[in-house]
Amino acid sequence: MIPDKILNVFNRSIKMVCSNIACYCNDPVSDFTRKRKLPAETLIHFIVQMQSKSLNSELCEYFTDLDSLPTASALCQQRDKLDISAFQRIMHLFVNAFDDYKTWKGYHVLACDGSDVNIAYDEKDEDTKRQNGNSKPFSQLHINGLYDCINRVFWNTSIDTAAKD
Numbered sequence: 771m772i773p774d775k776i777l778n779v780f781n782r783s784i785k786m787v788c789s790n791i792a793c794y795c796n797d798p799v800s801d802f803t804r805k806r807k808l809p810a811e812t813l814i815h816f817i818v819q820m821q822s823k824s825l826n827s828e829l830c831e832y833f834t835d836l837d838s839l840p841t842a843s844a845l846c847q848q849r850d851k852l853d854i855s856a857f858q859r860i861m862h863l864f865v866n867a868f869d870d871y872k873t874w875k876g877y878h879v880l881a882c883d884g885s886d887v888n889i890a891y892d893e894k895d896e897d898t899k900r901q902n903g904n905s906k907p908f909s910q911l912h913i914n915g916l917y918d919c920i921n922r923v924f925w926n927t928s929i930d931t932a933a934k935d
Contacts, residue, residue, distance in 0.1 A: 783863035784814050787856050794856035801851040807840040808848040814856065817849065854929065861927070871921045880925065884914040897931040 787794060788811045795801035802810045816832050823831075825842045833839040840848075871878070889898065891909045898909040912930040917923070 779867045780860075780864055783860045783867065784811060786863055787859050788814070791856075794853045794859065795851055796853060797851070802848075806844075806848065807838055808845060810852065810856075813845070813848050813852060814860070816845070817857075858927075861924070865923060865925060871918065871923075874920060878925075879919045881917050881919055882914060883917070884912055887911050887913055 788809075791802045791810045792798035794810075808816075816828075819832065820828050825845065829839060829842060829845065873879075887910065889909045889911055891907065892898065893907070895909060898911060899907055900910045901907040914928045914930070915924050916926040918925055
């Protein structure tokens with residue numbers, strides 16, 4: 771598959787979600803209604819391309835023009851307005867945009883696996899708070915992925931925030 775075609779499909783998926791952004795906001799009446807430095811489409815592109823650098827480093831690399839550079843606080847405020855279902859919908863639109871998936875004897879060969887991912891500790895977030903014995907508490911998410919082994923694409927993912935004992 772040509773990389774430009776894949777990128778175009780991905781960008782089209784993001785645009786489709788952003789054209790109905792009220793469906794993916796915590797407050798559909800007011801979120802993403804005013805013109806900001808971080809409209810929904812820019813925010814989604816930024817989040818998807820993030821690496822494991824500090825937020826300020828990520829912002830400086832993504833926004834090359836100082837006039838368009840938002841603060842880390844502004845990014846966090848905008849990110850909090852966006853529901854995770856926006857990313858799930860983008861993934862669904864993207865994966866289903868292709869119809870040339872290979873199969874094995876007519877079957878899709880899928881594998882499912884999960885991983886625990888440590889996130890920034892938030893003592894107020896009881897859903898993600900974990901503690902092993904007498905060690906310091908930490909925050910963690912459990913992520914499950916349904917992966918197509920032949921076509922090397924994720925068909926679905928889920929994020930579980932419920933605390934495990």
